[in-house]
Amino acid sequence: MSAKSKSEWTGEEAKTYAKHCVFESTTIGSEAWCNNLDETPKGEWTTQEVADYAKHCIVEAPNSRSRHL
Secondary structure, eight states: OTTSOGGGOOHHHHHHHIIIIIIHHHSTTSHHHHHHHHHSOGGGOOHHHHHHHIIIIIISOTTGGGOOO
């Protein structure tokens, strides 16, 4: 899809992009959200992000041993 401008995308292409690149990365607890927080300096996290990360990325994560605060 990167070869086309967004104005040339079909509805299905736009939906796929939104699902995988927009919504997934902003859904608290999603793998993409956890990965985004992993890349953010911990000093920049909000108190709520710390709590959500601990709950969704550490406690509930299937591979929780691979993540650390």
